[in-house]
Amino acid sequence: MLKLKNIDAFFGKIQVLRRVTLHVEAGEVVSLIGANGAGKTTLLNVISGMHPSWEGSRLFNEVETRGWRPEKLVAHGIVQIPETEKVFTPLSVLENLELGAYLRRLGRTVLQEELEKVFAVFPVLRERENQPAGTLSGGERQMLALGKALMAQPRLIMPDEPSLGLAPTIVAEIFRILRSLHEKGTTILLVEQNAKEALRISTRAYVLDTGRVILTGTGADLLNNEEVKRAFLGKDYQGKWER
Amino acid sequence: MPILNPTIETLDRKALLELQNERLQIVVNQAYSNVDFYRRRFDEAGLSPDDIKSLEDLKRIPFTSRKDLMENYPYGMFAVPLRDVVRLQFPLGLYGNPIVIGYTRKDLEIWRDLVARIMAGIGITEHDIIQVAFNYGLFQGAIRFNQGAESIGAAVVPASIAPAEVQLRIMKDFRSTVLASTPSFALHILEVMQKKGIDPQTLSLKIGLFGAEPWPEEVRRFIETNWGIKAYDIYGVMELVEPGVAGECMAQDGLHIFEDHFFPEIVDPASGKPLGPDRPGELVLTTLTTSAYPLLRYRTSDVTALHPEPCSCGRTLARMDRVLTRSDQMTTVRGINVFPEKIQEVLASFAGVGPGYTTSVSQKKGMNDQLKIGIEASPEIMSATEERRGALRDALHLALRRAIGLRVEVELTKRVQGAGGRV
Numbered sequence: 001m002l003k004l005k006n007i008d009a010f011f012g013k014i015q016v017l018r019r020v021t022l023h024v025e026a027g028e029v030v031s032l033i034g035a036n037g038a039g040k041t042t043l044l045n046v047i048s049g050m051h052p053s054w055e056g057s058r059l060f061n062e063v064e065t066r067g068w069r070p071e072k073l074v075a076h077g078i079v080q081i082p083e084t085e086k087v088f089t090p091l092s093v094l095e096n097l098e099l100g101a102y103l104r105r106l107g108r109t110v111l112q113e114e115l116e117k118v119f120a121v122f123p124v125l126r127e128r129e130n131q132p133a134g135t136l137s138g139g140e141r142q143m144l145a146l147g148k149a150l151m152a153q154p155r156l157i158m159p160d161e162p163s164l165g166l167a168p169t170i171v172a173e174i175f176r177i178l179r180s181l182h183e184k185g186t187t188i189l190l191v192e193q194n195a196k197e198a199l200r201i202s203t204r205a206y207v208l209d210t211g212r213v214i215l216t217g218t219g220a221d222l223l224n225n226e227e228v229k230r231a232f233l234g235k236d237y238q239g240k241w242e243r
Numbered sequence: 244m245p246i247l248n249p250t251i252e253t254l255d256r257k258a259l260l261e262l263q264n265e266r267l268q269i270v271v272n273q274a275y276s277n278v279d280f281y282r283r284r285f286d287e288a289g290l291s292p293d294d295i296k297s298l299e300d301l302k303r304i305p306f307t308s309r310k311d312l313m314e315n316y317p318y319g320m321f322a323v324p325l326r327d328v329v330r331l332q333f334p335l336g337l338y339g340n341p342i343v344i345g346y347t348r349k350d351l352e353i354w355r356d357l358v359a360r361i362m363a364g365i366g367i368t369e370h371d372i373i374q375v376a377f378n379y380g381l382f383q384g385a386i387r388f389n390q391g392a393e394s395i396g397a398a399v400v401p402a403s404i405a406p407a408e409v410q411l412r413i414m415k416d417f418r419s420t421v422l423a424s425t426p427s428f429a430l431h432i433l434e435v436m437q438k439k440g441i442d443p444q445t446l447s448l449k450i451g452l453f454g455a456e457p458w459p460e461e462v463r464r465f466i467e468t469n470w471g472i473k474a475y476d477i478y479g480v481m482e483l484v485e486p487g488v489a490g491e492c493m494a495q496d497g498l499h500i501f502e503d504h505f506f507p508e509i510v511d512p513a514s515g516k517p518l519g520p521d522r523p524g525e526l527v528l529t530t531l532t533t534s535a536y537p538l539l540r541y542r543t544s545d546v547t548a549l550h551p552e553p554c555s556c557g558r559t560l561a562r563m564d565r566v567l568t569r570s571d572q573m574t575t576v577r578g579i580n581v582f583p584e585k586i587q588e589v590l591a592s593f594a595g596v597g598p599g600y601t602t603s604v605s606q607k608k609g610m611n612d613q614l615k616i617g618i619e620a621s622p623e624i625m626s627a628t629e630e631r632r633g634a635l636r637d638a639l640h641l642a643l644r645r646a647i648g649l650r651v652e653v654e655l656t657k658r659v660q661g662a663g664g665r666v
Contacts, residue, residue: 003261006296018293021265212272212292216265221349225534226327 034208048080077155086145089134100151139170195232247363358391361490369396376424425578426458497562512570
């Protein structure tokens with residue numbers, strides 16, 4: 001579905017991505033993991049058209065999308081869920097969701113059907129329907145952001161750090177939702193600090209380090225990879241010498 | 244025809260090249276940042292890992308040779324810390340100029356799966372009983388047959404180097420359906436079988452999986468006709484995985500290289516210039532998924548040709564010809580690799596002999612059977628009593644046998660003025 005070839009990306013003169021080559025097949029959950037500053041968010045921004053300064057090849061369903069504007073990419077089903085400012089805080093939950101479907105220009109009936117589908121996944125959003133998004137808790141905001149993305153009828157969703165700053169039970173809920181979206185066939189490219197949870201739900205993953213892909217494998221492979229364990233899986237990991 | 248991993252083994256060539264390209268960039272990144280040797284190599288060549296944007300760019304990377312592996316012995320070529328390594332393996336017969344190859348748990352898993360691919364591809368299933376008659380002591384790849392077979396659920400009989408009579412007894416009693424061995428040992432078993440008047444029909448054997456030494460087509464035909472089995476070739480490179488780099492399918496029309504894990508090139512052994520498809524030359528391999536011991540453009544010294552067109556079995560993985568010759572001086576005699584370095588080392592430990600020597604092999608059915616070494620000796624030795632020369636011959640014989648792991652015939656010859664080479 002998505003193929004990136006030799007993506008170089010820049011902030012001014014500073015190169016932040018170096019010949020990144022990766023692919024995402026339809027129906028996969030692919031995680032990008034890596035330390036802060038590795039280039040994960042920049043990579044999502046390149047894919048969604050939000051980062052202007054890049055070179056290389058970006059193919060979506062075998063079509064070169066170089067030069068496509070973000071709205072054209074969204075219209076083709078590529079939907080990013082940014083880490084911050086993912087919802088319009090003054091607007092109500094309902095208005096946010098409707099904006100998600102803005103480019104689809106749906107009639108009232110179809111729109112209502114789509115809303116029902118989202119409410120079925122996130123019952124809490126129905127309860128908060130008329131509340132301004134700014135009054136939602138962190139977890140609810142994340143759900144709204146996911147719901148808004150689903151309203152765009154995405155072919156690929158790209159959540160950026162969906163678990164950031166959330167309480168553990170909410171994090172579990174977010175991952176449960178991502179897993180169920182995957183089971184329903186949604187293709188997901190996920191950027192996540194919580195490498196362990198991300199790898200658990202991933203079919204495959206790539207590890208980025210200072211702008212380069214340094215490892216790849218199935219989620220299970222990388223969960224068992226000693227290098228990944230040391231770098232990303234935190235203090236509950238002990239090497240065989242430390243045990 | 245059975246295919247264990249159809250997604251990969253029948254992937255269209257374009258998608259396969261994309262997968263290889265993606266993996267190549269990762270392995271280049273790993274090698275450059277984790278292996279000092281490769282970092283130096285790149286820097287000396289004025290090359291950055293960022294210059295390798297496609298499989299085409301691979302040609303810009305200098306070759307890696309066995310000499311490089313020796314010079315960086317023991318752990319200089321490792322790309323992961325030793326604590327991530329779960330197996331250390333060294334090719335026997337090279338103690339003098341040793342190398343050691345490390346494998347992570349994942350590396351071993353991949354290796355096992357590749358051997359399983361070959362086995363499944365020639366029709367081995369969980370109903371089979373595989374008699375492994377490789378020398379587990381001398382050939383470290385032997386254990387891979389166990390693991391590959393066990394992973395597809397077949398039963399393994401590690402018969403090792405039990406004498407032919409015992410092998411036949413096991414074959415009969417256990418109703419073994421597959422024999423995995425060197426082709427020369429298979430020939431030997433067949434000979435004994437014929438001598439004892441055992442009718443192959445009374446055995447359950449249907450498949451032979453043979454490797455670890457070159458064997459020409461005539462040997463295959465001889466075994467197949469006289470034994471009534473199908474015989475297949477399996478190929479590996481001890482510095483990567485042996486066996487498991489490539490294997491024949493039921494079409495018996497070349498060995499499928501596992502290109503999702505190894506990128507093959509064929510080069511002119513003398514100039515190093517890449518040669519196109521269907522042209523014979525030295526096989527050069529780049530590992531694409533190896534964690535512990537990544538090798539970029541490793542020169543295998545094995546001579547073969549590559550055929551990228553799809554096979555009648557449905558696989559799209561390129562096929563290589565069976566390896567019958569080497570581009571270096573190593574010879575394989577009855578499945579044992581004989582390195583010239585090893586012989587030189589033994590000769591250097593004796594006074595008055597060498598360094599010049601010649602080797603010749605006598606063949607049986609076109610396969611190396613006996614190694615004869617003619618060793619140059621000083622005039623003093625040549626003019627000494629027959630008794631003294633006999634003692635020296637015996638001592639050399641013993642030392643060579645110990646070093647190579649093979650019984651050799653030793654002959655002392657007059658030293659040729661100014662010569663010091665070998666043939």
